[in-house]
Amino acid sequence: MSEHFDVLIVGAGLSGIGAAHQLQARFPRRGYAILEARTTIGGTWDLFRYPGVRSDSDMHTLGYRFRPWTQAKAIADGPAILDYIRDTAAEAGIEQRIRFGHKVIRASWDSRTARWTVEVRHDDTTSTLTCAFLYICGGYYHYDRGHTPGFAGSADFAGTIVHPQHWPADLDYAGKRVVVVGSGATAVTVVPAMADTAAHVTMLQRSPTYILPVPAEDALAIRLRELLGPRRAYALSRWKNVLVGTLIYQLSRRRPRMMRKFIRGQNVKHLPAGYDVDTHFNPSYDPWDQRLCLVPDADLFRAIREGSATVVTDRIEGFTPTGLRLESGSELDADIVVLATGLRLLALGGIELTVDGRAIALPKTLAYKGMMLSGIPNLVFTIGYTNASWTLKADLVAEFACRVLRYMDRNGYDQCVPTPDHSVATMPLLDFQAGYVLRSMDEFPRAGHRKPWRLGMNYAQDLITLRHARIQDGTLRFA
Incomplete structure (x- = not known):
């Protein structure tokens, strides 16, 4: 039975x-x-x-x-x-x-x-x-398994191809040239994390994503916890963040030009002077047509400023034995390619x-x-x-x-x-x-x-x- x-x-x-x-x-x-x-x-x-x-x-x-x-x-x-x-x-x-x-x-x-x-x-x-x-x-x-597009010539690549959903526990990327394909939440997380150890990390994106830097720690939540204790502070912090998130979303839907300008300003503030923001961080769609990516303490922008990471906006024509060939005609050399291409x-x-x-x-x-x-x-x-x-x-x-x-x-x-x-x-x-x-x-x-x-x-x-x-x-x- x-x-x-x-x-x-x-x-x-x-x-x-x-x-x-x-x-x-x-x-x-x-x-x-x-x-x-x-x-x-x-x-x-x-x-x-x-x-x-x-x-x-x-x-x-x-x-x-x-x-x-x-x-x-x-x-x-x-x-x-x-x-x-x-x-x-x-x-x-x-x-x-x-x-x-x-x-x-x-x-x-x-x-x-x-x-x-x-x-x-x-x-x-x-x-x-x-x-x-x-x-x-x-x-x-x-x-x-995650979403993996079929790229021409991938079998000829002499390096390592990985998908974040199946990350090898023994992958050693210290001192290696890494290309991360994608521009979503996974890509903007992987790039600064790997940039601390890799020789260099390139984020290769077909098109930009809205990226908003936020503090990793919520100072108000920490202060409320000191004053009110964990349970009451948590309830207040939760509602505060619900209301802030709702406001950002509603403004994005109703005043997209204003929010586009605001997000762009935050990106300019954290990127090197003269950086081509409109090519690499200015999507063609309105904010919240797709999910907004958060980067704690602007870690992605910090890696770009320090020169340990770069962003390339282009399309992949195919793999070569030593990296990726792009539709623009340029090539990216890589020892490791991370396909942060979605779920x-x-x-x-x-x-x-x-x-x-x-x-x-x-x-x-x-x-x-x-x-x-x-x-x-x-x-x-x-x-x-x-x-x-x-x-x-x-x-x-x-x-x-x-x-x-x-x-x-x-x-x-x-x-x-x-x-x-x-x-x-x-x-x-x-x-x-x-x-x-x-x-x-x-x-x-x-x-x-x-x-x-x-x-x-x-x-x-x-x-x-x-x-x-x-x-x-x-x-x-x-x-």
Whole structure:
């Protein structure tokens, strides 16, 4: 017989540990387990091991609402974030609920029994578990491999080609010439980190990205902690950063010329005199059409000033035995090429879903509040914000899932399913122009043109909708 749980959580990363913490705090007697495909806690923050790996959001908003971040650095490095996640799990006794090396392959819903049957692969064997509620916290990245464009002549390159998602532990780049291909958050992190040791690092970008220098430490948060203690200071710092982030985003969307000028001014301030800012740091799109990259203490610009790093804006024609040949005709010599060319997205971790024997095509479903799927009972998934910290949304999704479970308990229901009417027009789930999103959005569920079928990207609005609005809204159907 299959082992049965009230709730199965898929993923033991930042979202999964947060969901488990909230679930057991509100329902201490409810049986749950976490299924984690990898062999350790941490998800993204354990997977990525490239030099300098760090958060691209401040830790007062990337941290959990229920557990204050107390370190000095607000823009934290990967190991510190990983420790934070693991400490959260250990202190709450969540570790003993995790089944490592358990990859969920498919999940089948049976309305007669109001249960999911979850097929899991572990140590080359397949087994099944059942649950009343399935909670997917695996993020939306493909953990097996990142996005790697096919460049002509790469097989002829005599040096080493690496992707940040699969960083070799023994890679020695001391005294080596390094070219980092890309201009996103990973590239602007890797370049200054490697520049301290490499002979020289070149960031080769096809087009510029908006890059904003910020202090690595939040002086106000540190002072508030001294005055008020960690918990109250954390709450205030969190809201301060939410409001500042929201202001920057809203101004970027409504006053893009003003924000473009502001960001450019910050870049000019930190770059060498006479630097060609408009070629290398002036994107063709408006701020926040794609994610804004933060550089703590302007470390990327410092490396450029010191001469240990340079930026080249050009397109790759192909590899040569000694480096890269560019479309402009110039060549870049390299011993190591880092392809910071982005990630691949994977909807719901690639889990195959069926409902009463009917296979579910995710692009045919609508996402209810960006966290449940039309026609699919007792399932919640987590997708965080693209314009703010992931955990802000993940925390709210966990709260809403617990509210739904509480409502079902009180009213004697064992099934809930979002049901749209036929007047809802569809659109992409993520309204975001980043390449990694555009490459894969047709494989994801769809959003609707109106609430509650939109993926909210405003924390203050979602706070009201997910924490305080009525559960029984006429769209969620209970039985």
